Amino acid sequence: MIRSLRLPLLLVAVLVAGACTDPDRLRGGAGANDPNALGLNGGGGDPASPAYFQSTVGDRVLFAVDQSTLGDEAKQVLAGQAQWLNNNTSYSAIVEGHADEQGTREYNLALGARRANAVQEYLISQGVAGTRLRTVTYGKERPLEICSEEACYAKNRRAVTLLNNATGS
Amino acid sequence: MTIARLFLAALLALPIAPALAQDGPLRIDITEGVIEPLPIAVPTFVAENAEAQQLAQQLAQVVVDDLVGTGLFRQIPQEAFISNITSFDSPVQYADWKAINAQGLVTGSVNVGSGGRVNVKFRLFDVFAETTLGDGLQLGGSTDAWRRIAHKVADQVYSRITGEDGYFDSRVVFVSEDGPKNARQKRLAVMDQDGANVAYLTSSDSIVLAPRFSPTGNQVLYTSYETGFPKIYVLDVGTVQRRVLADQPGTMTFAPRFAPNGRTVVFSLSQGGNTDLYSLDIGGGSPRRLTDAPSIETAPSFSPDGNQIVFESDRSGAPQLYIMPAAGGEPRRISNGAGRYGTPVWSPRGDLIAFTKQNQGRFHIGVMRTDGSEEVLLTASFLDEGPTWSPNGRVIMFTRETSGAGGAPALYSVDITGRNLKKIPTPSLASDPAWSPLLP
Numbered sequence: 001m002i003r004s005l006r007l008p009l010l011l012v013a014v015l016v017a018g019a020c021t022d023p024d025r026l027r028g029g030a031g032a033n034d035p036n037a038l039g040l041n042g043g044g045g046d047p048a049s050p051a052y053f054q055s056t057v058g059d060r061v062l063f064a065v066d067q068s069t070l071g072d073e074a075k076q077v078l079a080g081q082a083q084w085l086n087n088n089t090s091y092s093a094i095v096e097g098h099a100d101e102q103g104t105r106e107y108n109l110a111l112g113a114r115r116a117n118a119v120q121e122y123l124i125s126q127g128v129a130g131t132r133l134r135t136v137t138y139g140k141e142r143p144l145e146i147c148s149e150e151a152c153y154a155k156n157r158r159a160v161t162l163l164n165n166a167t168g169s
Numbered sequence: 170m171t172i173a174r175l176f177l178a179a180l181l182a183l184p185i186a187p188a189l190a191q192d193g194p195l196r197i198d199i200t201e202g203v204i205e206p207l208p209i210a211v212p213t214f215v216a217e218n219a220e221a222q223q224l225a226q227q228l229a230q231v232v233v234d235d236l237v238g239t240g241l242f243r244q245i246p247q248e249a250f251i252s253n254i255t256s257f258d259s260p261v262q263y264a265d266w267k268a269i270n271a272q273g274l275v276t277g278s279v280n281v282g283s284g285g286r287v288n289v290k291f292r293l294f295d296v297f298a299e300t301t302l303g304d305g306l307q308l309g310g311s312t313d314a315w316r317r318i319a320h321k322v323a324d325q326v327y328s329r330i331t332g333e334d335g336y337f338d339s340r341v342v343f344v345s346e347d348g349p350k351n352a353r354q355k356r357l358a359v360m361d362q363d364g365a366n367v368a369y370l371t372s373s374d375s376i377v378l379a380p381r382f383s384p385t386g387n388q389v390l391y392t393s394y395e396t397g398f399p400k401i402y403v404l405d406v407g408t409v410q411r412r413v414l415a416d417q418p419g420t421m422t423f424a425p426r427f428a429p430n431g432r433t434v435v436f437s438l439s440q441g442g443n444t445d446l447y448s449l450d451i452g453g454g455s456p457r458r459l460t461d462a463p464s465i466e467t468a469p470s471f472s473p474d475g476n477q478i479v480f481e482s483d484r485s486g487a488p489q490l491y492i493m494p495a496a497g498g499e500p501r502r503i504s505n506g507a508g509r510y511g512t513p514v515w516s517p518r519g520d521l522i523a524f525t526k527q528n529q530g531r532f533h534i535g536v537m538r539t540d541g542s543e544e545v546l547l548t549a550s551f552l553d554e555g556p557t558w559s560p561n562g563r564v565i566m567f568t569r570e571t572s573g574a575g576g577a578p579a580l581y582s583v584d585i586t587g588r589n590l591k592k593i594p595t596p597s598l599a600s601d602p603a604w605s606p607l608l609p
Contacts, residue, residue, distance in 0.1 A: 041189040068442070068485070069370065101570075104511035104525050104554050105379060105601070106424045107481060107488055109392075109399060110437065110444035113421060117442025137400050137421060141376055146350040148551070148572035 048088055050133060057084050058161040065102075065153075068114035070122055076117060079159050080119045082126030092132040095119045096160045100153035101140045112137030118161040194260070195273055195295035195302055197331045198243050206331070208270050212254045213247070214277035214289070218229035220270075220280040224287060224315055228279060233318035233336040234324070234363065236326060239564075240589030245271050248320040259321040266296040273302075273405040275326055275556055281519065285312045289443065291322050293329055303329045317608070324607070336559040337362065341566065341606040342389050342406075343580060345369065345544060346598035349575055353598075357391060361517040362604065370409055377603060379601045383427050386605040390414075390425040401425040402435050403451060415449060416458055417457060423465045428477040428495070434493075435459065446480060446497075459497035468521075470514045471495065472539075479503070479522055479539075490524060492539065512555050515539075516562040516607075521585070523556035523565050534567050536585055546590035549585045551576075555600070560607040568600040 046052055053059060058081070070078065079104050085091060089109035097116030099108035116135035145152035197207055211233045216225040228326075236242040251265035266274050277291035294304040306325060308318045308334035317338055345358040345367075345562025354373040357380055360366055370389065371377055378399075381392035389404045396413075401422045404411040413419035414434060415422045425436040431451075438456060447456040447464045460466040464484035467511045471478055472495075480490045482500070488509045504510040508528030515522055519539075526533040526546065532553040537544040552570040559565070563584055569592075570578040579598040580593040 001518045015336045032254070051319075053464050097186050101552065101576075103509075103527070104468070104481075104488075105482075106437065107511050108463060110422075110439060113439040113444060114465070121442075134419075135421075135442075138376075141378070143351050146574045146576070148574075148576060 005133060031107060036141075050165075051089075053081070053084050053088075055155075057081055060158045061163070062065075062154060063115055063157040063159070064156070065100075066111070066114060068111065068118045070118055078122045079126055082123050082128050085123065085128045085132065086126075089132075091165055092134075093123075093164065093165045094162045095133060095135045095143075096162060097135065097137045098156055098158050098160070099140045099143075100156040101143060101148065102153060103140065105141075108139035108168065109137050110139075114137045115157075115159045119161065183464065195298065195330055197370045198380075206237075206241055206545065207272050208243050208245050209273035209275065209550070210245045210266060210269070210271035211236075211275045211327075212250065212554060213586075214291075215254060215257050215278050217257075217278055217338070220281035221287070221602065224281065225277075225279045225294055225314070228319045228322070229275075229276065231316055232275060232323045232326070235320060235323035238363070238591070239327070240584065241327075241331070242273075245269055257292075261294055261298055263294075263299045264458075267292075271296050273326070273330060275322070277322065279313060280326070284392060286500060287312045287315055287318065289318050289322065291325070293326050310499060316361060320363075327496070333563060334561040334607065336561045336564065336604075336607060338608045339560050340386065340579075341557075341593075341602050341607070342370075342382055342593070342598045342605070343602040344377055344380065345595065346600060350574065357404070358599075359389075360595070361462075367596055370404060370406070371411070379424060379603075381426050381603045381606045384429055384606060386608065388427075389430075390436075392423040392425065399423045401434070403434075412452070415447070417456075424469065426469050426471065428471050429473060433475075433495075435469045435471070435478060437469075446478070456570050459493070468512045472516055473519045477513055481511045481513060488541040490522065490541070503537070503539065504544075505541055506544055514556050514558060516558050517560060518562040521562070523558060525554040525556065525567075534565060534583065536565075545587065547583050547585065548581075548590065553581075555558075555604050556605045566602045566604060568602065570600070 007167045058077040060075050095116040116166030120133045120135050143156045145155045210289040211229050213229045214225040215524040233244050237244050240444050246530045249269045252262045255278045255401045268404050274294040280288045284422050288309045290307045293302045295302045308321050309317050320338035322426045323337045329490050339362045342359045344355050346355050348354045355377050356373045357370040357377050359368050371524040376394040378392040380389045381456055392399050393402050401414045421439040423437050425434050433448055434451055435448045437444050444465045446459040446469055449456045456491050462484055464482050466496050468481040469478050476495055477492050478495050481488050481492050488511050489502055490504040490510045490513045493500040508526050510526055512525045513522050521536045523536050526535050531549050533546040533552050534556050550569055551572040554568050556565045556567045564582050566582040567579050569581045575600050580599045580602050583590045
């Protein structure tokens, strides 16, 4: 717990303005402990900005085939998300659960719901109020990557945390 | 969008010749799987007035397309005809039709009356028995319902020759898709089973999924993201009015299916990451829980008598098929082969369950008996899913999606012997077909 809470603070110190568009930053939340995989897009420099949350904290975690359990790297990313949400309490979030195309439509909806819920539960365990979080499943309806290979499937098996500014900025 | 009312009336009480059973009656036994299609002749129908000229040709063509489209019949081309049908009531020259090996002969006449009413008469002949097969019939309707009249004629011919109910005068509700794979726009659409007369039931503003007809075909259940979250809706096909069915905060609902009584709806409700089956009355009231397990329970389908539900669950670790009483209760697993099983759909006859199977990177549409025995895989491709039964339980329609960045879904059908795989024409990409009952 302490280790995962400390990490985002460390990342803030490490961050530089070098833009990185390596899509692999998204993989397994690896970006959380690999400075080379960190990306800054546009206004990501302000640690209180949604852009910072999206590209520096990391707005998504990935899952193994058919699984909704969170690996260590995913937990690190989510600890960063929780930290950010705890520091920026005017935001609420919707967690989107997604599946790859290798499954039937309705099963994948249920699988996406499981993944989104796993993320929500973890954020709550890190101190984020459950009332600030909602989940939605998209099953296989909104793939991020469109090739029919494991490289794409791996990025599509994801849960993405989308911010809402409750105070309406 | 209104479906024109159709009137059926017996025209001629032509007796069925009792001698028909001799000398190889005109008969196809579908269950044996037909390899050699039965040759039939369908001459252009006789136009009884000038207004009927065009329809006479079109009607005969739709009848031919329906019959030949089953793979059970072969059309004898008009060029081969020795005699022609110029009068509906003149005696048929059997020798001329025997000479070109027409086993079945369909004759018809068309009259377009005042106010656009069309009347169609037809007869079916068993050429080698030199007799009619069944009574002559007259069908009437408005001219814009002419395709339905043709389908009714084809259903009669199919039924008289196979001994099975037909399925041509039926509709299919499906999801029409446009746009790139990562931003697909979806809307509900309905069409005749042959792809004609497409009409749209919703806009593309929100994702819609997996529609199902009510037992009368007047209503459609489906899932929509209208609120930003998946919720089940019921839509009236005639008025296109819709309403949400289960809208408890903090829940998502999907996979709705009608019970045969047309009032009970069974569906999946997802809460706290867990998906179980629930039922509710379409008139209102709170959902009643049917399953209570930490696993995924979804894709329900009622038995035709309404007493049982087959569904998909991953309680064993991977998705498999289970049957339980309609009110809930201990499920028994019926799928036992290698791979993952999903989207079970009970056949209208009650004897078979169609399903999607995923095994070794391929998807299949298959059928098994209700105890899980006699599994047969009918198709194989990169992605086949979501079978739906023709009203007579002889044909299965499903979604086939191609792979890769340009991958796209389309509707296909196959008969339950695994023959006659074909693509159903649609104006754009299409998925999630659901067949209506035979129209009245």
